[in-house]
Amino acid sequence: MPVKNRFAELLPEIIAWRRDFHAHPELMFDLPRTAGRVAELLRSFGADEVVEGIGRSGVVAVIRGRTDSRGRAIGLRADMDALPIEEETGLPHASTAPGKMHACGHDGHMAMLLGAAKYLAETRAFDGTAVLVFQPAEEGGGGGDEMVRDGLMERFGIDEIYGMHNWPGVPLGTFAIRDGAVMAACDQFRITVTGRGGHAAKPHQAIDPVLVASQIVVALQTVASRLTDPLAPVVLSVCTLRAGTGAYNVIPQTAELRGTLRTLDPDLRPAAEAQLRRIATLTAEAAGASAALDWMPGYPATVNAPEPTRAAIAVAQSVAGSVDTGFPPQMAAEDFSYMLNARPGAYIFCGNGDSAILHHPGYEFNDEAIPFGASWYAGMIEARMPLD
Numbered sequence: 001m002p003v004k005n006r007f008a009e010l011l012p013e014i015i016a017w018r019r020d021f022h023a024h025p026e027l028m029f030d031l032p033r034t035a036g037r038v039a040e041l042l043r044s045f046g047a048d049e050v051v052e053g054i055g056r057s058g059v060v061a062v063i064r065g066r067t068d069s070r071g072r073a074i075g076l077r078a079d080m081d082a083l084p085i086e087e088e089t090g091l092p093h094a095s096t097a098p099g100k101m102h103a104c105g106h107d108g109h110m111a112m113l114l115g116a117a118k119y120l121a122e123t124r125a126f127d128g129t130a131v132l133v134f135q136p137a138e139e140g141g142g143g144g145d146e147m148v149r150d151g152l153m154e155r156f157g158i159d160e161i162y163g164m165h166n167w168p169g170v171p172l173g174t175f176a177i178r179d180g181a182v183m184a185a186c187d188q189f190r191i192t193v194t195g196r197g198g199h200a201a202k203p204h205q206a207i208d209p210v211l212v213a214s215q216i217v218v219a220l221q222t223v224a225s226r227l228t229d230p231l232a233p234v235v236l237s238v239c240t241l242r243a244g245t246g247a248y249n250v251i252p253q254t255a256e257l258r259g260t261l262r263t264l265d266p267d268l269r270p271a272a273e274a275q276l277r278r279i280a281t282l283t284a285e286a287a288g289a290s291a292a293l294d295w296m297p298g299y300p301a302t303v304n305a306p307e308p309t310r311a312a313i314a315v316a317q318s319v320a321g322s323v324d325t326g327f328p329p330q331m332a333a334e335d336f337s338y339m340l341n342a343r344p345g346a347y348i349f350c351g352n353g354d355s356a357i358l359h360h361p362g363y364e365f366n367d368e369a370i371p372f373g374a375s376w377y378a379g380m381i382e383a384r385m386p387l388d
């Protein structure tokens, strides 16, 4: 099963959908035009069921195979939301919405899954049910979580689920994947340090929260470097340090730190939270100040299950020939993780070639990747639910 010939025929049509999505980006859960167009196309292909409004603005299509002897259903997922970025590509189909851009290639994911839907509805060469999932709010809104909470898996009887992301730097026409954790968990924290304000010339009469916050920033680096097994990846970045009014001669009353913690091993998350709390409170206490930690759990790690990963690799190899099966885990996060926590499955990277990086104003999804991605999506359905 190389790239399916049908996708070569459908390519101009799929590219037109992709560029239309690209020109009209929408954010988070607010996707009236995008989700409406996805649903309209799925109906036009003759999908057996198209349900809108799952997980607020998600769309799900059901396509039944020629037979259903085992009662199996396989889910395929694409994301639909864009980013709050001002596009700088200058392309003819560039964003028409100021300050919004499909800079993560979700326009391409939708187009490839729609292409697969059209092919599957035409051919139906599988034994079971294909469930095509178009989710909102991947970029920070937890739309995948919302769909799972809205009963996605139970309502459509999904046994396994598969997702894909285009990846700049992975050669065009190839795939990359790994067994186990592929993307990190992403938690956020805010530390508020309270000291005692005063005159900059009389520090002994004040408690300087700026110095305490600075010591906490330094001490937090031990979470990754001293407190965690060096073979278990942890990234801790303090990204905001806020204190004072802009004055040159006032010790402020408070200081605030904000940052993110990324981990692959789920067991490290509670341990790291406890370490952060201890470091913040005890460092502050040593200076006579106080510190409070707000811990905001984010997306869990995206973890591929062994058997579905083998299946994903086999289909990718048949489509592309070249698959990097030891792709290094990425410390970015992905909310397909919620779907993989609910059902076994796998998440694969589809080569976008030598393009600008994701979330860059000059990024562009590579339309030449469409036949590969669409063939992989459709191939997963035929491979996991073969006709007798």
Ligand SMILES: [Zn+2]
Binding pocket: 104, 139, 358, 359
């Ligand atoms: Zn993104």
Ligand SMILES: [Zn+2]
Binding pocket: 104, 105, 106, 138, 165
């Ligand atoms: Zn993305």
